[in-house]
Amino acid sequence: MIVTIVLTSLMLTYDVVYGNYYHHNRNTTLHKYGPNVCAVEEISSGNGGETTYRERGWPIDDRQHRTCGQNTIVRYECCLGFKSMYGCPGCTGVKPTKNVLETAQELGASEFVRYVRQHGLYDSLTSGGPYTIFVPTDEAFSKIDNAHRSAMESYESAIEILRYHVVPLRIVTQNVSSNEMLNTLNDGLQLRFNKYSTKIETINCVTILRKNRIAQNGVVHLISSVLSPYSYSNRNLMQIINQNRDLTIFSKMLEVSRMHQSLKETFQTLTVMVPTDMALQRFPQNQLRRILSDETLSKAFVLKHILPTPICLSAVTEDQYVKSLADSNNYVKFSCDVKRTVTAQGNCINNDLKLSSNGIIYAINFALSSEEGKSALQIMQHLGLSEFVQIVNIAGLAQTFENFNALTVFAPTNKAFRCMNPMEMYHIRSDPSAARAFVDFHVGRQMMTAENIYDGKSVETFAPGKQLRLQCVQNEFGVEGRRIHFQTVRGYNGAVHVVDHVLYPPTISVEDLIRKNDSFSLYAQAMDLVLGASPGGRTPFEFCSGVHNTYFIPTDYAFRKLGAVELNRLFGNPTRMRQILDNHRADRILPSALIGTRQQYEIKTKNEIVRVSNEDDKFMVNEAEIIETDIITTNGLVHVVDDLILPQNRRRSE
Numbered sequence: 001m002i003v004t005i006v007l008t009s010l011m012l013t014y015d016v017v018y019g020n021y022y023h024h025n026r027n028t029t030l031h032k033y034g035p036n037v038c039a040v041e042e043i044s045s046g047n048g049g050e051t052t053y054r055e056r057g058w059p060i061d062d063r064q065h066r067t068c069g070q071n072t073i074v075r076y077e078c079c080l081g082f083k084s085m086y087g088c089p090g091c092t093g094v095k096p097t098k099n100v101l102e103t104a105q106e107l108g109a110s111e112f113v114r115y116v117r118q119h120g121l122y123d124s125l126t127s128g129g130p131y132t133i134f135v136p137t138d139e140a141f142s143k144i145d146n147a148h149r150s151a152m153e154s155y156e157s158a159i160e161i162l163r164y165h166v167v168p169l170r171i172v173t174q175n176v177s178s179n180e181m182l183n184t185l186n187d188g189l190q191l192r193f194n195k196y197s198t199k200i201e202t203i204n205c206v207t208i209l210r211k212n213r214i215a216q217n218g219v220v221h222l223i224s225s226v227l228s229p230y231s232y233s234n235r236n237l238m239q240i241i242n243q244n245r246d247l248t249i250f251s252k253m254l255e256v257s258r259m260h261q262s263l264k265e266t267f268q269t270l271t272v273m274v275p276t277d278m279a280l281q282r283f284p285q286n287q288l289r290r291i292l293s294d295e296t297l298s299k300a301f302v303l304k305h306i307l308p309t310p311i312c313l314s315a316v317t318e319d320q321y322v323k324s325l326a327d328s329n330n331y332v333k334f335s336c337d338v339k340r341t342v343t344a345q346g347n348c349i350n351n352d353l354k355l356s357s358n359g360i361i362y363a364i365n366f367a368l369s370s371e372e373g374k375s376a377l378q379i380m381q382h383l384g385l386s387e388f389v390q391i392v393n394i395a396g397l398a399q400t401f402e403n404f405n406a407l408t409v410f411a412p413t414n415k416a417f418r419c420m421n422p423m424e425m426y427h428i429r430s431d432p433s434a435a436r437a438f439v440d441f442h443v444g445r446q447m448m449t450a451e452n453i454y455d456g457k458s459v460e461t462f463a464p465g466k467q468l469r470l471q472c473v474q475n476e477f478g479v480e481g482r483r484i485h486f487q488t489v490r491g492y493n494g495a496v497h498v499v500d501h502v503l504y505p506p507t508i509s510v511e512d513l514i515r516k517n518d519s520f521s522l523y524a525q526a527m528d529l530v531l532g533a534s535p536g537g538r539t540p541f542e543f544c545s546g547v548h549n550t551y552f553i554p555t556d557y558a559f560r561k562l563g564a565v566e567l568n569r570l571f572g573n574p575t576r577m578r579q580i581l582d583n584h585r586a587d588r589i590l591p592s593a594l595i596g597t598r599q600q601y602e603i604k605t606k607n608e609i610v611r612v613s614n615e616d617d618k619f620m621v622n623e624a625e626i627i628e629t630d631i632i633t634t635n636g637l638v639h640v641v642d643d644l645i646l647p648q649n650r651r652r653s654e
Contacts, residue, residue: 034090036082067317068336080107080213099126100133103215107222109135111142112165119158125166129217132171132182134191134203136226144226160186164229167191170219173201173211179269179310189229192355196315204231204355205312224314232355237272238263240356247363249280250302252292257299259306263358270359271307273332273344275367283370286402290373290492297492301372304330310360313342313351324368332368344368376409376494377401383489383498387417388442391428395435407494408444408459410468410479412502420502437463441505444468449488449495453477456548456588466505469548473594473601479503481630481637483593500593510551510635519640522559529571530578549636550603552584552621558643582606583645589637592619592629607647621645 078084078091085093098106101122105113112135116122125131144152151157163185171182178195182203194202201208203223210222233240238260241251254260263272280288291297303326311322311334321331336342342349347366354361374382377398380389388411392398401409417425428435440462448459448470455472471478478484482501489496514520514527559567570577586605595601595614602609610622619626624643631638 034088034092036079036091037076038079068338068340070338080210097214097216100129100131100215100218100220101126103213103220104133104135104222107135107210107213107220108137109222111138112136112162115152115158116162119155119162121159121162126217130168130170131218132167132169132221133218134165134167134206134208134221134223134227136165136223137209140223140225148226148228160229161226164189164191164227171221172219173208173221186229189232189234191227191232192310192360194310194312194315196312198315198317200315200317202312202314203227205310205314205351205353205360207314231353234357236264237266237270237356237359237361240354240361241272241274244274244363246276246278247274249277249288249292250274250305253298253302256292256295257302258295259299259302266358268308268358269310271309271311272359272361273305273307273364273368274361275305276363276365279365279367283367283373284378286375287373287378294373294492297372300326301367301369304332304369305367307332312360313349313353316342371489371491374489374491375402376404376407376491376496379489379491379496380409380411383411383496385411385414385496385498387414388412388439391435392439394429394432395439396432397436397439401494403493405493406445406447408446408448409494409496410442410444410484410499410503411496412442412499416500416502441466441468442503447490447495448497449490450477458547463505467547468503469589471589471591471594473590474596476594476596478589478591478594480506481589481591481593481632483591504632506632506634508633510549510633510638513631513633513638514553519555519557520553522556523553526559526571526577526581529574530581532574546587547635548587548589550586550588550590551636551638552624552626552641552645553638554584554624554641554644555627558624558641561643579607579647580644583608583610583647584641591637592626592639595619605645610645 081095081097082091083093083095084091097103101113101116113122116125125133141152148161151161166185167182168185169182173193173195176182176193178193180193181190182193183190191203192205194205196202201211203221204227206227207224208221209224213220213222235243238254241247241254241263251260254263263270283291291301304324306325307322308325309322313334316334316336318336320334322334324330324332332344333346334342334344335346342351344364345366345368347364349362349364352363354363370382371379377389377392380392380401392401401407428438443462444459445462446459453470453472455470457470458467459470460467468479471481476483477497479497479499480503482499482503485498485500514524562570570580583605586603588603590601590603590612592614595612597614597616600611600613603612611620613620619629619639621639621641622645624641624645626639627642628640631640
C-alpha cells in the first residue's frame with residue numbers, strides 16, 4: 001500500500017517545474033519549486049496496491065517523515081486547480097473552475113458522482129449552492145460491505161447516505177475549529193471535524209486526503225471512506241451506551257461510580273473506550289462482583305477508559321500517549337503498524353465507532369485496566385510470584401489474602417526463594433505450621449503504600465508480637481534492611497510490594513552479636529568501660545536500646561590500628577571513648593541496598609555527621625570501609641567496619 005501526503009507552498013523559487021517532470025533533490029526544500037507546487041509524501045508497503053493522498057500543510061518536519069514505522073518519499077506536483085506554464089517557475093497557470101461534482105470526478109470520485117446521478121441529486125448539487133462535499137474515493141466504495149452496497153442501490157437509503165456527505169455551506173478547513181460540528185443535508189444530522197498535531201484532519205474520524213478543492217458552487221474534500229449516517233447520533237454518550245445490549249456491564253459501572261450523569265451532561269468532547277460484556281466477563285467473578293458493588297473501584301476502573309479528547313484511529317501515525325481521566329500517571333498508549341492496524345495498550349481496536357453529541361465511543365474486546373477489585377492473592381499471581389503463592393496455599397491462608405481487609409504483603413521474588421537454604425525450603429513446603437509462620441512475617445496488618453511510608457515506621461505483622469521495620473532513603477524504600485521494588489500494586493483489600501530477599505524475624509540482639517563474636521571483644525570492652533563510668537548505675541549495653549538503629553561495629557583489628565600506646569590511653573579515658581562510640585551509631589536503619597552508587601549521604605550519628613558512600617559496591621563511612629553489611633538484629637542493622645570512625649576534632653589533632 002502507498003500512502004501519499006500532500007503539502008502546499010506558495011513561495012517563489014529558483015528551480016523550475018516543467019510539464020509533468022518534477023525534479024527532486026533531497027537537500028532542496030519545497031519553496032525552491034515555485035508557487036502552487038505541492039509536495040507529496042509517499043509511503044510504500046512494498047507490495048504495491050493503491051495510492052491515497054493526505055495533506056498535512058507546510059512545513060514538513062523530520063517527525064513527519066515516518067508514518068506507522070515507514071519512511072516516506074517526497075515528490076512534487078502542481079496543486080489541484082493549477083498547471084505549469086512553459087518557461088515559468090512553479091505552477092502559475094490557473095485552470096478554469098468546475099462545479100462541485102465535476103471537481104469531485106477530477107479528484108477520482110467517479111463512483112460518488114455515479115450514485116448522485118443514479119438517485120437524482122445531480123442537478124440540485126450542480127446548480128445550487130454553496131455546498132461542501134466530502135467525497136469518498138472510488139476505492140472507498142469498492143471496500144464497503146454488502147449491507148452498505150445494498151443500501152446504495154436503494155433509493156431512500158442512498159439519498160440519506162449521499163446527503164450526509166454534503167454540508168450546505170462553503171467549508172475551508174483552515175477556517176474550521178477542531179471538534180466543530182457541521183450540519184448536513186440529511187435532516188440536520190451532523191459531521192464532526194477534527195484536526196490533530198500530526199497535521200491530519202478528519203471528518204467523522206475519516207481521513208481527509210485532498211482538501212479545499214475550490215469549485216464554482218462550493219468546496220470539495222476527498223476522503224478515505226464512505227460516511228455512514230448510522231454512525232452518528234444526536235444522543236449523548238450515556239444514552240448510546242445504555243442502548244447497546246453488549247455494553248450492559250460497563251453501563252452498570254457508570255451508574256455505580258456516579259459517572260453516568262457526567263456522560264449525559266458534559267460539554268467536553270470525550271472518547272470512551274467501552275469494554276464489551278464479553279471482555280468484562282473474562283474477569284474472575286469475585287473481582288467483577290467487587291467492582292460492581294463498590295463506588296470507588298467502579299470509578300477508578302471507568303475513569304481509565306475515558307479520554308478527555310476525541311481520538312480518531314486514522315490520526316494515529318506514531319506512538320501516542322493519551323492521558324485518561326484517572327490519576328495523573330495513567331496514560332493509554334496508541335500505536336500503529338505498517339498495515340495501519342491501530343492498537344491501544346497493545347490490543348487491536350476495530351474502527352467500529354459511534355459518534356454522539358458529546359463524544360466518541362469505541363466498543364473494545366479488552367479492558368484497559370484489570371487491577372481494580374483484585375485481591376492481594378490475585379495481584380501476587382498476576383506479578384508471577386508463584387513460589388510465595390505456593391507457600392500461602394500450603395499455609396492455608398489463600399482465603400485470608402482474598403478477604404482480609406487492609407493488609408500489606410512484602411512478597412519475595414521467585415529468585416529469592418531459589419537462594420534459600422534447601423533444607424529450610426523443604427521444611428516450609430512440608431510443614432503447614434512452618435509455612436504459616438513464614439508467611440505471617442511477610443504480611444502487615446495495615447495498608448502501606450509510598451504515600452504513608454516514612455523512615456522508621458513499624459508495622460505489626462500477622463506473626464504474633466512481631467513487627468516489620470520500614471526504611472526510606474531519598475526515594476528508595478526498604479523493609480528489614482531489604483530493598484522494596486516500589487512498583488506498588490494496590491488491590492481492593494491490600495497492597496503488594498516485591499522484595500528481593502526472604503524476610504526473617506531477627507533472633508539476636510546487638511549485645512549478643514558482639515558478646516558471642518571474638519572479633520568484637522575490644523568493642524565490648526569499650527562499651528563496658530563507658531557504661532561502667534556512667535552515673536546512676538545504668539544497665540549494660542544502654543547503647544543497644546531501641547529497634548531502629550544502625551551500628552558501625554569496628555573489629556579488634558580496627559582498634560589495634562591505633563597502636564598500643566594510643567589504645568591504652570583511649571581505654572583510660574571513658575569520656576573520650578564514649579564520644580568515639582557515639583560516632584558509630586545512628587538512630588535509623590541504613591541498609592546498603594538503599595545507598596546509591598557514587599553518591600554520598602550525610603548521616604547523623606549520636607555524636608556528629610558522617611559521610612556514607614558507595615563506590616561500585618565498596619561502602620565507606622568517612623575513611624572506614626564496611627567489610628560486612630546488613631546484619632539484621634532486634635536492635636537494628638549492623639555494618640562491620642575495618643577502621644575506627646573518629647570524630648572530626650580527633651582526626652584534626654592527629
